Amino acid sequence: MSEFNLINELENRDLISHISNKDNLNKLIQKHSISLYCGFDPTEESLHIGHLLPLITLKRFQIAGHKPIVLIGGATSLIGDPSFKEKERVFHSNYTVNIWTEKIRKQISYFLDFNGLENSALILNNKSWFNKINILSFLRDIGKYFSINTMINRSAVKQRIQRSDQGISFTEFSYNLLQAYDFFILHKQYQVQLQIGGSDQWGNISSGLNLIHRKSKQEVYGLTVPLLIQSNGIKFGKTELGTVWLDADKTSPYKFYQFWMNIEDSNVYYFLKIFTFVDILEINDREQKKHINNNIINDKSFLAKNITRFVHGEKQLLAVERITEFLFFKNIIDIQESDLKQLQQDGIPSINIDKIKDLQEALVLSSLARSRTQAQNMIISNSISINTKRINENRIFNEYDKLFGKFTLLSRGKKNHCLLCW
Template sequence: MNYINLLDELKQRNLIFHITNEDLLKKKIKNNFISLYCGFDPTADSLHIGHLLPLITLKRFQIAGHTPIVLIGGATSLIGDPSFKSKERLLNLTNNIKIWTGKIIKQISSFLNFHCGSNSAVILNNKEWFEKMNILSFLRDIGKHFSINTMINREAVKQRIQRLDQGISFTEFSYNLLQAYDFFILNKKKEVSLQIGGSDQWGNISAGMHLINRISRKSVYGLTLPLLTQSNGMKFGKTESGTIWLDPQKTTPYKFYQFWNNIEDIYVYDFLRLFTFLNCNEIQIREKNKYKNNQIIHDKLFLSKYMTQLVHGKKNLSAAERITNILFLKNINKIKKSDFQQLKKDGIPSIEVYKIKDLQEALVLCSLAQSRTQAKNMIISNSISINSNKITNKNYIFCDNDKIFCEFTLLSRGKKHHCLIHWK
């Protein structure tokens, strides 16, 4: 990507929600390589896919020659950002934040290049400067530059103040100043001139720009990215079964792969623009032909593969594809033992048994049938499979050949209903 037209490209990809002094910023990055930053508070032991957009955007800037700085909020995570939160966050323990920080740094490290010379990515922690500051210095040197009138009129704060059942504590109210100070310190020490973040961070980013202008008399810039929501209004990355995490122990690669594979069709080409490095013109051509030869299905599959490999690597993508082939394409010959273990973990219904009398009993135990009579009718009607092989014998009894790796049997009713039997 050519750094000369980087902002134009971000616009084409619908990546810009807010931007300050666009013409000046465009001129600045045309003539110079800049340093920019994005902050991540370790409020859990993993990032989720809502964090992917800022990480990938940092990567776009780095590819264009700019220096990305990741700021871990070791201090601010002790406070909690109230931006558009309906209620007060639970305060996290210091030791938990320390552990979570290590895990999140490891995840972030796979997205950016930390060994590419002059624009190598940098990770910092705001705990470094907040630990050295006392409350009197902060209130005297930083607090005096902020008007309470302005702060309480920020939309995110106003929403909480108007809710008498929740309100907002002074702890969370002070978060805006802390993030502003982060921008000030990074501008002073690392010459950071641009902060990026989600659109809910606009108030915090603006506060940092204000502080730098008041103290240093410098012009800096802010750019926010769209917060993605689904058609039901739910935040992108969260489903009825929970958040889609980047940690494979919390959301396995197969489940991650299926999340992208099951997105609504209306999002496919928007997501190709937002999350991938495919050329915008190519995406436009694909979108124009989306109903020809099932193009949209191929593009959704491309997105699923691309995102899974980006986050989990080739090996885990292969595992996710194998499991998908097993469940949907009935290709069970290529399955590995680890795939069965992942399949069991992924929310596919499973049972552990020592002995089962016959197939009818198994169908009832697996909740694929409500009674033995219903199970028998299902078998006779040719809708039951064991390890992708149709079974029509209503009195079928399991044998050793049904136990893959002497441990697992995949029992299926039709194409969409499965249960994994784990023989003990």
């Protein structure tokens, strides 16, 4: 192994929320390549940006020479983790979970290296062992190592028990045993020595540490990354308009990019530390110079580009840059039909157009104007443009207004847009 100290790197990037026996773990990974894992339950058809930190942390370990294992919870997703949940999850069928599992498996394969080298990443599904389990054997051989007193006092359980409107079912209560058993099986069959996860998983991870120690007399380790909560108390990645997904079909790369462009200025350098692989010295230098020529805006763009490239790749980042040039800098030359389809998906408001009389009617239908009179005043005042070109009179749309025969960008001023889809 190299002299690079990964634990120090994670600490310098504020990426460690909890860690068990840090000194021993540090010595272990300095001398040996280890296997580690992180679990993802397929409770939706895509991961979202709340999953990025553990994924990136797995990537950091792999770059340092360790073997990452992704455990997809095809079985545990049928139960539902009560951590950070105010009420029980909606249960989904085996059929649905299997479809989501395959989609997430393909999604995760993009983020880690599966090239067949010694520390090549591996994806497993815990259904492979839970489908074979005998309930009586499980309760006798595993359940006896769990104290009800301890389980009740875990924050995920306690906050639900103390609520009069939402209790906790035995189904959810048992989740802690199942995740601990995952760690036990992975340690036994794949020599996994470390589990990572969000900080809300510390109770479940601790149970796995304890189970392995009591059954196998072996020391294994746990590490959690921060669970990011927004100022409104909602988990990071949830917005008023919904979740920011990693799947381009659910959240377009352009909208994904804009999410990062719209974060609070106070988070820019912290997010550069935890979400990117940019050298920490460069990040600190950027932060020191943030007030020079309003550099923080450029650094926010630097952050957005880095994360968009990591999640969606260079090709989609170039598409995002073309769209940005089109909308904000009136550069229409390089725009592509696929870029406009991104805008139609979720980038800006859009409306389907069949037949409209004229520009005034389009402004009203697109909600850029409240009435034809207001629309006419906007046109006269030279604040309306079609495909970035200023229009100073009401007129009927023609075929030249339809980009690729399908789209027209209607704008009021610099920031208010609507895509007309013919």
